[in-house]
Amino acid sequence: MKQKANKPKRDEQKSMIVQGPVCPRPIEQREVIVMGHGSGGKMTRDLIARYFLPAFENPPLMQEDDSAVVQLSEAGRLAISTDGHIVDPIFFPGGDIGRLAVCGTVNDLAMVGAQPQWLTASFILEEGLPISTVERVAQSMRAAAEEAGVMIVAGDTKVAERGKADKIFISTTGIGHIPKGRDVSGTNARPGDVVILSGSLGDHGVAVLAERGGLALETTIKSDLAPLNKLVEAMFAAGSAIHVMRDPTRGGLATSLNEISQQSGVAIALDESSIPVRPAVKAACELLGFDPLYMANEGKLVAIVSPEEADKILAAMRATEVGAKACSIGEVMEAPAGRVLLRTAIGATRAIYMLAGEMLPRIC
Amino acid sequence: MKYIDEYRDAELVQRVLAEIHRTVSRPWVLMEICGGQTHEIVEHGLDQLLPPEIELVHGPGCPVCVTPLELIDKALAIASLPEVIFASYGDMLRVPGSGRDLQATRAMGGDVRVVYSPLDAIQLAQKNPDREIVFFAIGFETTAPPNAMSVMQAKSLGLSNYSVLVSQFKVPPAMEAILASPYNRVQGFLGAGHVNAVMGYWEYAPIAKKHGVPIVVTGFEPLDLARGILMTVKQLEAGRKEVENAYPRIVTYKGNQEAQAMIKRVYETCDRKWRGIGMIPKSGWRLRDEYASFDAERRFAVEEIRAEESPLCIAGEILQGLKKPTDCSAFGVECTPQTPLGALMVSSEGTCSTYYQYRRSLKK
Structure with a gap:
């Protein structure tokens, strides 16, 4: 019965054709990707x-x-x-x-x-x-x-x-x-060079972590995500003896400096108390058992520059918005080659290594 | 950072260290029980600043490290079940079972989620009524109250899809086991301040008396640790064997009685096997019978599991303070945080991982 009722009669079909095209118009304005x-x-x-x-x-x-076809200047x-x-x-x-x-x-x-x-x-x-x-x-x-x-x-x-x-x-x-005259590479660090950091560590890592569901951290920390090319131009305007630059993204400062020390065959000594970390980032790291030295940054750079030009370059960095908190955090030494050392705040020295694996929050 | 920076003040730490140097007259072996303390000591380099007479040996207080292999294998089996969402603290994910870990289980299709609190797991259970939520309730006295609370909440909410895989340990029986061993070298204990924050330190007096060792409740910052070491050394030098509190800003004699009551309501004492150490009588908790329906071990009948430890791993001897990670032939070679052979190489509180992170170069 039902089936029969659903089947249109012959003359109904006819009348539908007469009414015009039955094919629905495709939806042109969609709200989602298909x-x-x-x-x-x-x-x-x-x-x-x-x-x-x-x-x-x-x-x-x-x-x-x-x-795309572009013209070299x-x-x-x-x-x-x-x-x-x-x-x-x-x-x-x-x-x-x-x-x-x-x-x-x-x-x-x-x-x-x-x-x-x-x-x-x-x-x-x-x-x-x-x-x-x-x-x-x-x-x-x-x-x-x-x-x-x-x-x-x-x-x-x-x-x-x-x-x-x-x-x-x-x-x-x-x-x-x-541009001519620039020679920046991970292999260029020399003993005596100064290590400069453009600002505080870990903002991006903590911001993303806090936003990623389930972590009820009440933090106001924002990612430091920013283009660094204008900062770099300001640095080169102040001095040309910029030997190495890295943006410490995944793996953090510790990983970047380990790469440099190995590429250049030098030691890098850092002073823990001179490394800037925002209190809220520090607190989040304490809570989760993370080390800011390994947290990702997306708007910071670490530069290794000649000691003669370090002050000029630092001053130029501080005159920019992204580099306002730039500071010197350590120096390059001859030995032990390939190693990064940290003078802890209480006066001991320990080695810093590359990030070993995925960072996982600790239990208690 | 308030309440942290003050306890990392270099000058104050140096002052306490100087007093330790003045006090000590002969060699002493102290054990810090808690893996969190081991981590802080090595991270700040406190051990390097102690007089050579004082040897710190590292205790078994790492919850991830002592959870027995059989239970991890059981967790892997449960996490592989299609109906299960397996919720765990982050650092449990890389602990090797017999050949696999939770991370690999997740990669193979198991639904493994990192949570920061068991109450997050309760929320998962509420949001996913058609799935079975299993929380890996591991830890010492510190995690016992929240883990117990989640079971009480599940009961009061009438959640039938929540259960816990319990691996809950108590610290004092482990201290007794270490002291009773014929190979014991420990002459004084730094008590684990976080555990004492929950439990108080009323349990320590009989241990100190029976085994003739001083026990000093100790915190986690460099100044706390230095103070705990100083008080222990003073006792040893004076021939005293008492229980003292070097962490009074957090720990009271009776502890958090509400938390203790919650533990008592949900858990009962049982014998527990510690990974690497073996069975210690009355050293853990299991769910009381009235909460049996929330016990994942009873809910999921996983087949008999034959657990196999790596023959190279000497975790047991390290956990008992008999050996150091640098004594292990696999340390930093076959066994690294990326390829851990034992649990001690995994958690930030694990002695081997702490040594790998900060002391890799000391390898003989």
Whole structure:
């Protein structure tokens, strides 16, 4: 009975055809990412045209060819760096994955003395991601790129099935020009050099940790996420004897300095009481059993410079916003080569090693 | 940081250290029971500043370290069940079972979550009524009250999908076991201040009397530790064997009686096997019969497990203060925090991990 009732009679079918096309119009304005956005067809195009092109607008990008074509202003050395970005949560106090994707690559270029100029961005979006999130991330990347003075000249968008990616992954590649006379490398630290840190440690690590569900830390700590290329330019304007620079991201200052001491075959001695850590970061670390020396930073650099120019460079750093709290934290020595030593506040000395594995909060 | 910086004041610590140097006239062996104290001592380098006559040996007070292998294997089996969300303190994730750890179990598809408190696990149970939430209730007297509280809460909330895998230890029986060993070298104890904050120190008098050792309740900052060592050495030099409190700002004689009452309501004393040491009578707690339905061991019948320790690991002798990590042939070679052969290489409170982090170079 029921089945019969559901079947339309012949003349009803006829009348439906007469009424016009039965095929529903496709939904053009979606609120979430669907697989079609990664098809490479019209939906992909529309997504890019609506959210990415206006955000990143610049001549090489607007050419919309298969590659961005850029003009070198002068011959010389280029720096190239690439970085994949996965962060949970994608929005955290002081930043988001978009800003991170721009700053991460800009900073890697700046750490070899390069002036970052062009970035590419490759997006992997999870099916079901709100389009508003894509827009917010794109706008944040625009703001960060503007702040750093770089252009996002090429990109790619793919969509992964729900559960096969986590919201949004962004890989960025950057190209920068290294002006003549700059020679920055992990192998350049020399005994007698001064170790300079651009500000307090651990802000990013603690901010992300506190935001990541389940941790009821009442902290007002924001990530230090920031482009460092302008700081680096200010440093080079003050002195050219900048031998090594690193941005101590994952693995923290301890890991960066261990890399440098091994690359250069020197010892690095730090003074614990001179290393700045915000009280709230210190408190969170005490609580969880973490060491600020190993916490991630996203807007700090450590520089190893000649003792003659250290004061000038420090003064130039302090005149910038991101380097306002810059200070000298130690020195480079000849021996024991490949080692980082810390004079503890109570006057003992201990070795500092690279981060061993994943940092896990302790039990009590 | 308030209440921490004051107790790391270099000048005050130096003053107490000077008094220790003046007081000591012959060799003494002291044991700090708590792994947290071991970590602080080595991190700040306090042991390097003590007179050579004083030897600190490191005790078994690391909850992650003494949880027996069989129980970890059981945890791995339960965590692999598809209906289970296995909630654990972070540093338990890397403790090796017989060939695997919780991290590997998670990578293989087990739903393992890091929580910071058992009450987070209760929330998980409320939010996921169709899943079984199992909390790994490990630890000493310090974690016993919150772990017990979670069981009481589950009962009062009528949660039928919450259970605890109990591995709960008591410190005083372990002190007795160490003192009763024919190989014992310990002449004085630094009591674990956090444990005493919960339990008070009324349990210590019979131990001090029976075994003729001074026991001094000690805190965790350099000044606290120096003060605890000074008071112990003063007693030893004067031939006294008393119980004293060097941590009065936190610890009272009777302790936190509400917390003690909570432990008593949910738990009853039982014999417990300590990883690396063996069975110690009446050294732990298990759930009382009226809470039996919250006991994960009874709820999940996992098949008989044959546990296998690494033959290289000398954790047992280290836990009893008979050997140091640097005496182990595998230390820093086969056994590192990335590839731990024993639990002592895992937690920040584990002696081997502390030595690896701060003293790797002392390897003979």
